[in-house]
Amino acid sequence: MKEYYLSVIKFPLLVSSSLFILAIAFFGTALGSYFRLGLSLTETVVYTMLFILLVILVSSWILTLLATHHPIRPKWMLNFSKWMLAFVYYYLARALGSITLQKKESWQESFLNFNNEIVLSQARDISHKNILLLLPHCLQNSECKIRITGDINECALCGKCDIAEIKKMAHKYNVKAAVATGGSLARKLIKDHAPNVIVAVACHRDLTDGVRDAWKVPVYGVLNERPNGPCFDTTVSIKTIEFAIKKFQ
Ligand code: SF4
Numbered sequence: 522m523k524e525y526y527l528s529v530i531k532f533p534l535l536v537s538s539s540l541f542i543l544a545i546a547f548f549g550t551a552l553g554s555y556f557r558l559g560l561s562l563t564e565t566v567v568y569t570m571l572f573i574l575l576v577i578l579v580s581s582w583i584l585t586l587l588a589t590h591h592p593i594r595p596k597w598m599l600n601f602s603k604w605m606l607a608f609v610y611y612y613l614a615r616a617l618g619s620i621t622l623q624k625k626e627s628w629q630e631s632f633l634n635f636n637n638e639i640v641l642s643q644a645r646d647i648s649h650k651n652i653l654l655l656l657p658h659c660l661q662n663s664e665c666k667i668r669i670t671g672d673i674n675e676c677a678l679c680g681k682c683d684i685a686e687i688k689k690m691a692h693k694y695n696v697k698a699a700v701a702t703g704g705s706l707a708r709k710l711i712k713d714h715a716p717n718v719i720v721a722v723a724c725h726r727d728l729t730d731g732v733r734d735a736w737k738v739p740v741y742g743v744l745n746e747r748p749n750g751p752c753f754d755t756t757v758s759i760k761t762i763e764f765a766i767k768k769f770q
Contacts (some may be wrong), residue, residue, distance in 0.1 A: 523704040528627070528630050528634055529631060529635060530534070530631070531576050531623070531627060531628050531631035531636065532614050532628055532631035532632045532634075532635045533586065533631075533635060535613070535614035535617045535618055535621075535623070535628060536582060536610045536613050536614050536633075537582070538617060539613035539614065539616065540578060540579055540582060542580070542617075543575065543578070544575060547568075547571055547572070547575055551568045551571075551572075554568075557751045560738060562613050566648075569584055578609070580600060580646065581601065581605045581609075582605075582610065583678075584601075584602045585602045585605060585606050585610065585639070588602055588639045588642060588643070589635065589638040589639050589642055590638075590642055591639055591642060591644055592642060592643050593643070593647050594646070600642065600737065603639070605635070605737060606736075607637075607732070607733040607736040608733070611632065611733060614628055614632065614768050615628070618752045625689065625725075626725045629725040629726070629728075629729045630725060630744065632729060632732075633725075633728055633729060633732065633744065636659075636732050636740070637741055637742060638740065639717070639753065640718070640739040640740065640741045641741070642767055643739060644769060647717055647718050647739055647769065650717060651697075651698075651715065651716045651717045651718075652694075652696045652697070652716060652717065652718050652719075652766060652769055652770070653697050653698075653699065653710070653711070653714045653717075653718075653719045653720070654687065654691055654696050654697065654698040654699070654717035654720050654721075654722075654762065654766070655671065655698075655699060655707060655710065655711075655719055655720070655721040655722065655723075655731075656660065656684070656687065656698065656711050656722050656757075657700070657701065657702070657722060657723045657724070657727065657745060657755060658670070658700050658701070658702045658729040659684060659745070659751075659752045659754070659755045660683055660700070660722065660745065660755055660756070660757060661682055661684055661700065661754060662681040662682035662684075663737065663754050664681070664747065665679075665681065665682065666705065668707065669684065670700055670701050670702050671700065671706075671710065672698075672699060673687065673688050673691065673698045673699065673700055674688065676688045682754070682756075683756050683757050684700075684767065686759050687757075687759065690759065690762065690763060694763075694766050694767075696720075696766055697714055697716070699714070704725070704727075704730065704731070704734070704763060705739060707731060708734070708735075711735055711738065716738065716739075717739075718738070718739045718741065718769050719735065719738055719739070719740045719741070720740075720741045720743065720762060720766060720769075721730070721740050721741070721742055721743065722743045722744075722745050722757050722762065722767045723742070723744075723745060724744065724745055724747065724751065724752075724755075728742045728743075728744060739763075741765045741768075741769075743757060743758070743762055743765065745757045
């Protein structure tokens with residue numbers, strides 16, 4: 522539990538620290554210039570615009586933090602917060618994570634957990650009729666003679682990989698499940714199925730890219746396990762997938 526908590530707060534800590542550093546840098550520079558020589562008209566305009574930008578960054582971050590515990594309405598406000606998360610705060614955390622030598626996978630996992638908290642807290646506002654379970658092809662046993670792309674119903678349920686259990690679970694909960702062999706197919710599957718919510722399984726990098734890429738759709742991310750190395754005969758916690766599906770049903 523403690524480890525999960527730490528992996529959740531790493532990302533918000535990096536973003537909050539980045540904003541704090543930006544604020545210190547801004548006020549240090551602006552006040553320094555003011556007390557040394559006074560501000561010219563151009564400097565006043567520039568500092569005012571930077572101040573407005575800083576206020577937007579901080580207030581939107583507070584909104585994003587609130588979104589992890591409360592449904593955000595109206596929808597445009599939630600979408601703005603999700604866009605900021607995917608395309609602004611993500612980069613702030615990445616920059617500070619690199620400077621402070623944080624392991625990439627560690628803050629990416631925290632980003633995914635943070636995003637999951639937001640998706641769960643907005644669950645009441647999500648229409649649950651159309652859930653898409655999106656899986657990576659590396660979950661399939663490498664010796665399987667059936668090539669599964671798209672629909673997982675082609676799986677013969679031999680039980681050599683987790684696809685069998687996932688297929689049974691998809692039938693049990695009446696959820697669409699599909700295997701994506703790459704980002705382009707994942708995008709196509711999302712476009713074709715137009716899901717209300719996605720439960721996606723992938724590695725740190727693919728899942729982070731996917732969550733950001735599909736930022737308009739709520740994506741609950743589940744990390745796969747890689748006992749045989751990356752992209753080869755991977756596994757996943759079936760219980761975690763089931764937990765996510767139940768939350769949205
Ligand atoms: S469980 Fe399905 S996908 Fe996995 S090896 Fe067996 S037939 Fe292939």
